[in-house]
């Protein structure tokens with residue numbers, strides 16, 4: 001049914017590659033030329049960092065799956081997804097993210113998929129929350145229920161203008177527990193588009209655990225590749 005809708009909507013709004021904006025067939029997620037040039041990288045399955053910081057930083061989540069590095073074409077693609085309805089980016093990477101989630105053993109007996117919440121003002125500008133869009137794809141692919149509104153988001157701090165410590169402090173203030181949310185005994189898969197220091201995911205995981213979640217695993221489309229890695233090379 002949704003394939004039929006995709007076909008029909010393609011007649012009205014042509015399907016486009018999230019990396020180069022070229023028009024592509026209605027059932028493709030990117031053009032062939034971009035598909036062959038997409039950057040890849042490995043990330044720690046516990047902290048989600050390209051250079052593991054498990055020994056120096058304590059994250060509140062129990063594991064993190066990251067599909068691709070936030071560089072080059074992938075970076076263009078995730079920005080298109082975040083700000084310009086480039087939904088094909090998430091459709092392309094969701095299956096990879098789901099195989100990592102399975103491979104890492106992130107699915108427990110009673111598992112629910114959720115997303116990092118967005119402030120109302122941001123959602124009003126873009127019209128959608130990209131993290132929720134990803135969470136719905138993951139929930140469908142893994143045949144798990146999804147639930148939003150588990151975390152309350154306070155007014156917006158612009159995270160990317162802050163350093164690591166400021167980010168962690170701001171994130172802790174931004175995400176708060178919501179009354180009436182009970183997650184006792186549950187495993188939660190928390191979705192987001194980009195991981196930088198992990199402070200947002202940590203703050204949200206802490207809120208989920210305060211609401212009773214037994215384990216919180218993150219599923220993220222891309223991760224920044226640490227400058228530290230270049231120093232070590």
Ligand SMILES: [Zn+2]
Nearest residue numbers: 017020031034
């Ligand atoms: Zn392309």
Ligand SMILES: [Zn+2]
Nearest residue numbers: 044047052054
């Ligand atoms: Zn690590």
